[in-house]
Amino acid sequence: MLRLTKKADYGLMALKYLAEQTGGSAHSAKDIAEAYHIPPQLLAKILQTLAKGGLLVSHAGTNGGYALAKPANEITAFEVIRTIDGPLFITSCITIHGACDLTSTCTIKEPLRKVNDSIKDLLSGIYIADLVEPGDAERSKHAVGGGLVSIAL
Amino acid sequence: MLRLTKKADYGLMALKYLAEQTGGSAHSAKDIAEAYHIPPQLLAKILQTLAKGGLLVSHAGTNGGYALAKPANEITAFEVIRTIDGPLFITSCITIHGACDLTSTCTIKEPLRKVNDSIKDLLSGIYIADLVEPGDAERSKHAVGGGLVSIAL
DNA sequence: CATTCTCCGACTCATACGGTCTTCTACAGT
DNA sequence: ACTGTAGAAGACCGTATGAGTCGGAGAATG
Ligand code: SF4
Ligand code: SF4
Numbered sequence: 001m002l003r004l005t006k007k008a009d010y011g012l013m014a015l016k017y018l019a020e021q022t023g024g025s026a027h028s029a030k031d032i033a034e035a036y037h038i039p040p041q042l043l044a045k046i047l048q049t050l051a052k053g054g055l056l057v058s059h060a061g062t063n064g065g066y067a068l069a070k071p072a073n074e075i076t077a078f079e080v081i082r083t084i085d086g087p088l089f090i091t092s093c094i095t096i097h098g099a100c101d102l103t104s105t106c107t108i109k110e111p112l113r114k115v116n117d118s119i120k121d122l123l124s125g126i127y128i129a130d131l132v133e134p135g136d137a138e139r140s141k142h143a144v145g146g147g148l149v150s151i152a153l
Numbered sequence: 154m155l156r157l158t159k160k161a162d163y164g165l166m167a168l169k170y171l172a173e174q175t176g177g178s179a180h181s182a183k184d185i186a187e188a189y190h191i192p193p194q195l196l197a198k199i200l201q202t203l204a205k206g207g208l209l210v211s212h213a214g215t216n217g218g219y220a221l222a223k224p225a226n227e228i229t230a231f232e233v234i235r236t237i238d239g240p241l242f243i244t245s246c247i248t249i250h251g252a253c254d255l256t257s258t259c260t261i262k263e264p265l266r267k268v269n270d271s272i273k274d275l276l277s278g279i280y281i282a283d284l285v286e287p288g289d290a291e292r293s294k295h296a297v298g299g300g301l302v303s304i305a306l
Numbered sequence: 307c308a309t310t311c312t313c314c315g316a317c318t319c320a321t322a323c324g325g326t327c328t329t330c331t332a333c334a335g336t
Numbered sequence: 337a338c339t340g341t342a343g344a345a346g347a348c349c350g351t352a353t354g355a356g357t358c359g360g361a362g363a364a365t366g
Contacts, residue, residue, distance in 0.1 A: 001238030002155050002272065005323065006253075009244060012261050028342065036258050042325055048344060060343045061333025077268075085154035091162060100159075105189050108165050111284050115230075115275065119155065122271055131264050158354065181312065195356055201314060214363035215311050238354095 008084045010038055011046050015055070015080060016131045019072035026058075026065030046084060053083035073129035078120060080128075090116050161237045163191055164199045168208070168233060169284045172225035179211075179218030199237060206236035226282035231273060233281075242269050 014032050021027055029047050033040035047066050051058045055075060056066045068075070091112050093100040103109065167185050174180055182200050186193035200219050204211045208228060209219045221228070244265050246253040256262065 001157055001161060001234050001241060002243055003241055003245075004154055004243040006245065007324080008154060009261075009265075012265075013259065016261055030342080036255060038255065039325060041327080044343075045325090045345090051344090058343065059333080060331075060341090062335070062341050064333070064342050066343090081154050088154055088156055090155055090157040092156075092159065102189060102191065106166065108162075108169055108284055111279070112162075112165075115279065118275055119272060122268065122275070126264070126268065131261055160355080183312085192356065194358080197313075198315090198356085204313085211313060212363090213311085213313050213361095215365055217312050217363075219313095 002090070004081060005085050007042075007046050007049075008081045010036075010043055011050060011080050011084045012077065012128075012131070013038075014043060014047060014066075015050075015068070015072075015075065015128045018056075018066065018068050019128045019132050026063070026067045028065040031065070049084055050080070053079075055079060055083055068128075071129075072132065073127050075128045076124050077126040077128070078123035081123065090119070155243070157234060158238050160195075160199050160202075161234045163189075163196055164203060164233050164237045165230065165281075165284070166191075167196060167200060167219075168203075168221070168225075168228065168281045171209075171219065171221050172281050172285050179216070179220045181218040184218070202237055203233070206232075208232060208236055221281075224282075225285065226280050228281045229277050230279040230281070231276035234276065243272070244269065 013036055017032050017035060018027060029044040030040050032047075033043045047056060047058070050056045051066065055069055057069045058064070058066050087095050089095055091100070091109070093103055093106070093109055094113060094116055100106070166189055170185050170188060171180060182197040183193050185200075186196045200209060200211070203209045204219065208222055210222045211217070211219050240248050242248055244253070244262070246256050246259070246262055247266060247269055253259070
């Protein structure tokens with residue numbers, strides 16, 4: 001349940017890698033793939049998707065590669081996941097309204113929507129910058145509601 | 154992303170239905186299926202799983218059916234989902250340690266585990282009883298941390 | 307005892323994720 | 337301008353697993 005795809009997983013790793021390399025210059029997909037031992041071609045595809053989504057900037061040719069399009073502390077995990085896996089959410093009815101033919105009779109639609117929003121807020125409070133340093137507090141100032149996500153049905 | 158299976162979805166609906174019927178007597182899978190227009194056989198299977206997981210008690214034979222094994226305010230959404238969809242979580246590495254062969258090189262494992270726990274706590278704070286009445290506060294006393302889930306990497 | 311009702315486990319089908327391959331385009335340095 | 341490198345883009349396949357279906361076992365009633 002609630003499994004997030006491996007593509008998104010790899011995507012986050014790549015983002016983190018790029019965030020660590022403050023050198024500024026671009027890093028090739030191959031480099032990142034080798035650093036973490038993930039299938040190079042697959043990661044290339046993921047990076048393409050991220051570039052198309054505006055989270056990365058690509059630079060072709062010799063010494064080319066990818067670089068972050070925005071500072072690491074302005075990219076949320078939610079953006080990354082949504083860009084890679086698409087905007088689909090925990091229930092079929094939330095994004096595509098006609099997906100579930102029970103929308104009329106269903107009674108748990110609204111509560112689940114709340115849960116959905118809570119998770120979304122949770123992910124939106126996590127930034128790439130939070131991943132690079134395993135340090136604790138301080139950065140959480142970004143987090144929604146001061147790092148607390150309320151769940152009230 | 155983060156899609157929760159339709160089975161779990163249906164399962165929650167069925168649980169809610171049973172919670173509403175305070176009559177105490179058992180209700181057949183067919184009845185519930187007809188009430189919500191979901192495939193009867195599929196729902197039967199879901200209820201079987203829930204019964205096996207100890208959330209429901211089944212009663213075969215004429216006038217048989219299913220009933221809640223515990224009071225509605227003691228069954229969490231998390232239990233339901235875990236029972237139906239299995240204990241799998243957002244990343245492959247959390248439950249089955251050998252699932253991802255990058256566990257050694259992966260650097261985002263720990264942060265994601267935190268996220269995972271947060272979602273788990275979030276779901277654990279939701280009870281079946283919370284679904285039947287669309288009312289607001291008061292029941293949230295059950296919720297973990299007073300309805301607030303903290304996310305701190 | 308027989309019939310009817312319901313649960314139960316095993317089974318099939320479809321989707322889509324994970325991963326790979328091939329081709330084309332763009333840039334850097336010579 | 338030429339060449340080698342690296343990215344972009346699309347098609348392609350195998351498999352995992354989700355969604356849905358089927359026939360049989362078992363229990364209660366009469
Ligand atoms: S059953 Fe209800 S909550 Fe689930 S997808 Fe359909 S309308 Fe949404
Ligand atoms: S080890 Fe890292 S890459 Fe592998 S499943 Fe866990 S978080 Fe994802």
